[in-house]
Amino acid sequence: MPGLILPLLATAGDAALFAGRAVREAFRPPFELRETLRQLFELGCKSAPLIAVSGFAIGVVLSMHTRASLARFGAEALIPAGLAIALVRETGPLTAGLLLAGRIGAGIGAELGAMKVTEQIDALEASAVDSFKYLVVTRVVACVIALPLLTSLMNFTGMMGGFAAETSITGIPLGAYLAQAFSLIEFSDLIPSTLKTAVFGFIIAVVASYLGTTTSSGTEGVGQASTRSVVTGSIMLIVANVILVRIIFFFYPA
Amino acid sequence: MATDAPPAIELREVSKAFGDLRVLDEVSLAIPAGHGFCILGRSGTGKSVMLKHIIGLMTPDAGHVLVEGRDITGLSSRALSPIRQRIGFLFQNAALFDSITVGENVAFPLRRHTTLPDEEIRARAAALLAQVGLERDFDKMPADLSGGMRKRAGLARAMALEPSILLADEPSAGLDPVTAAEIDALLVELKHGSQTTLVVVTHNIPSARAIGDELLFLHEGRVLARGTADALDRNEHAMVREFMGSTGSG
Numbered sequence: 001m002p003g004l005i006l007p008l009l010a011t012a013g014d015a016a017l018f019a020g021r022a023v024r025e026a027f028r029p030p031f032e033l034r035e036t037l038r039q040l041f042e043l044g045c046k047s048a049p050l051i052a053v054s055g056f057a058i059g060v061v062l063s064m065h066t067r068a069s070l071a072r073f074g075a076e077a078l079i080p081a082g083l084a085i086a087l088v089r090e091t092g093p094l095t096a097g098l099l100l101a102g103r104i105g106a107g108i109g110a111e112l113g114a115m116k117v118t119e120q121i122d123a124l125e126a127s128a129v130d131s132f133k134y135l136v137v138t139r140v141v142a143c144v145i146a147l148p149l150l151t152s153l154m155n156f157t158g159m160m161g162g163f164a165a166e167t168s169i170t171g172i173p174l175g176a177y178l179a180q181a182f183s184l185i186e187f188s189d190l191i192p193s194t195l196k197t198a199v200f201g202f203i204i205a206v207v208a209s210y211l212g213t214t215t216s217s218g219t220e221g222v223g224q225a226s227t228r229s230v231v232t233g234s235i236m237l238i239v240a241n242v243i244l245v246r247i248i249f250f251f252y253p254a
Numbered sequence: 255m256a257t258d259a260p261p262a263i264e265l266r267e268v269s270k271a272f273g274d275l276r277v278l279d280e281v282s283l284a285i286p287a288g289h290g291f292c293i294l295g296r297s298g299t300g301k302s303v304m305l306k307h308i309i310g311l312m313t314p315d316a317g318h319v320l321v322e323g324r325d326i327t328g329l330s331s332r333a334l335s336p337i338r339q340r341i342g343f344l345f346q347n348a349a350l351f352d353s354i355t356v357g358e359n360v361a362f363p364l365r366r367h368t369t370l371p372d373e374e375i376r377a378r379a380a381a382l383l384a385q386v387g388l389e390r391d392f393d394k395m396p397a398d399l400s401g402g403m404r405k406r407a408g409l410a411r412a413m414a415l416e417p418s419i420l421l422a423d424e425p426s427a428g429l430d431p432v433t434a435a436e437i438d439a440l441l442v443e444l445k446h447g448s449q450t451t452l453v454v455v456t457h458n459i460p461s462a463r464a465i466g467d468e469l470l471f472l473h474e475g476r477v478l479a480r481g482t483a484d485a486l487d488r489n490e491h492a493m494v495r496e497f498m499g500s501t502g503s504g
Contacts, residue, residue: 114352122311123349127363127411128338130331 014214019206022140025133036138043104043139044146048153050103051096055154058095059161062086067169076170080181083162088185092155093193094241097200100147101233105208108139109229112212113222121213136213140205147201148194155194188252196244200237207233260323262287262419262451263308268317270303270475277303279475280317285468287322287418288449290442292456292466294497299472301455302346305421308453309341310334321419339367342417346424346455348408350396356407357383357392363414382410385440387433402429409437413444419451420444426458438464459500471497 066082112135115121124131163177208229215225261284270278277300285291293301306312307319310326318327321337329337350359361379364370370378383389386406388399396404405428412420425441426434438461444450445465456462462469463483471479471486471494479486479494486498 118352119345119347119349120351122306123343123345123351125311125331125334126309126338126341126343126345127366128335129366130335132331 015207015210018136018210019202021132022136022202022206022209025137026141028133030133032134032138035134036141039138039142040146043107043142044150047100047103047146047150050099051150051154052157054095054099055092055157056161056164058091058154059083059087059158059163060165061161062091062158063162063165067166077180079166080162080177081184084159084181084185085189087158087162088155088189089193090245092158093151093197093200094238096151096154097147097197097204097237097241098234100143100150100200101204101237102230104143105204105229105233106226108205108208109212110222110226112136112209113215113225116213116215117218117222136205136209139209140202143201143205144198145201147197147204151194151197188248192248192252196241196248199240199244203236203240204233207236259287260320261285262289262322263291263453264320265304265307266318266320268304268307268314268319270300270307270312270314276475278307278314281472281475281477282317283470283477283480285451285453287451288445290445290452290454290465290467292454292462292469293472294456294459294462294469295472295478296497297457300475301472302423304472305343305423305453305455308419308421309338309343339363339415340418342412342415342420344405344408344412344420344422344425346427348396348401348404350404350407350411352396355392356388356394356396356399359396359407360410360414363411367415379410379414382413383407385413386410387436402433405429406433406437409440416448417450419453422452422454424455424457426456426461434458434461435464441465459498 063079063083066079066086067076070076070078070082112121115135121131121135124134159178159181162181163174166172166177167174211225211229211232215221217224263285265281265283267280267282268278269276269280281304293304295301303312307314308321310319310329313328318325320326321341324337326334326337350356351362354362357376357379360382361375364375364378368375380389380392383392386409388403388406388410391399391403391407396407399407405425409422409425412422420441422441425437429437441452441454442465445452452465454462454465466483468481469483469486470477473493478491479489483498486494489495489498
């Protein structure tokens with residue numbers, strides 16, 4: 001048993017040091033602004049279609065379920081507000097986080113893993129470039145910025161999906177729908193739950209970067225790094241979500 | 255050349271092990287500036303590991319590595335940066351960055367470490383590619399090149415900052431004899447023209463004879479023989495003589 005636990009603890013400790021280094025290096029020059037912007041485009045902008053389409057579909061489905069439940073009590077007027085609260089507080093952030101843990105986590109794990117086994121990371125170092133800052137910190141910063149923005153996009157398209165579902169049944173105009181939707185939304189619903197996805201972005205990028213840059217065993221290792229990035233990132237994200245929701249409730253009691 | 259100048263590269267009792275496998279065992283050597291130095295030996299005897307120690311990609315378990323008189327052992331990536339800018343490294347598999355074009359690979363060190371305008375950088379990268387016979391491949395992606403072409407592009411990238419030391423890991427492996435001879439000629443020209451110190455890992459004995467002022471034969475992590483090609487031809491160890499008698503290009 002110690003033969004299993006000790007390597008696991010060693011890896012966890014190593015990954016924690018890796019995460020700490022990412023935070024420290026993010027505030028030390030040079031800031032690799034150009035590469036960070038490129039990563040923001042690659043990881044953020046290119047994820048937008050996935051998030052937008054998923055958000056819209058989730059909005060439609062959530063609206064249909066909400067209608068089915070509230071109609072029993074004659075509370076159809078609460079459908080927009082109910083959907084908005086569900087989306088903004090939890091469904092939007094968590095779904096966006098998990099979708100991006102798949103898309104971004106797999107991408108970073110595979111890309112950095114491939115760069116490791118083909119000595120491209122060594123080639124960066126040999127070119128007098130700090131590979132950690134250039135490859136890891138840029139991706140971490142890009143993810144921390146991109147996740148809240150993409151979550152906001154998912155919330156928005158989710159609301160639009162909800163509106164499409166509602167207006168097809170009741171013919172409610174957009175202005176009235178949005179007014180009802182935002183009637184019960186408060187600061188404490190929107191901002192903390194959106195900003196917590198910055199932590200999701202940090203987790204996704206750090207886990208995938210760690211597993212990518214510690215890849216070995218050639219092509220097989222690259223595949224494993226990619227898969228483990230998604231699985232480990234998703235699990236850590238879900239666990240972190242429980243802790244973050246508890247913290248949000250502590251500061252903003254329901 | 256001043257005789258009191260420090261060696262371009264010096265290894266002092268450098269040891270390195272991976273698990274139980276001792277890859278370098280108290281290896282000491284000094285390579286004078288401007289010399290061509292070839293490292294020979296069977297596969298898996300620590301030749302590439304030695305090169306990676308010289309540029310700080312690996313840290314010795316024991317001993318010290320000095321570059322142009324400065325001890326680089328254990329220095330951080332940041333502290334190594336100015337030293338690495340004076341060293342070019344050609345990797346065994348070229349290690350081109352596969353997300354950018356061949357031309358941008360060669361331009362990469364120039365963009366990172368010079369303030370030259372974009373046009374000048376592109377012109378220099380194109381000239382370097384022309385030097386290795388890839389003048390028509392600037393805009394190709396690395397995946398579109400053959401193994402030999404990638405190796406030549408890697409050499410162009412290694413030369414981009416006009417390094418005072420060039421480390422090359424099997425520069426002629428996988429190349430046809432004509433191209434291999436051209437690469438050898440280019441390396442010799444670098445040594446004579448720019449006084450670049452060359453450290454070349456090779457299995458290609460004709461290349462080693464062409465490039466190396468001095469040859470070193472590694473065996474099981476230790477220096478088995480060292481000297482000129484003629485001296486190694488007459489070495490007491492049969493393995494060294496057999497190696498020197500081969501014409502393998504691999």
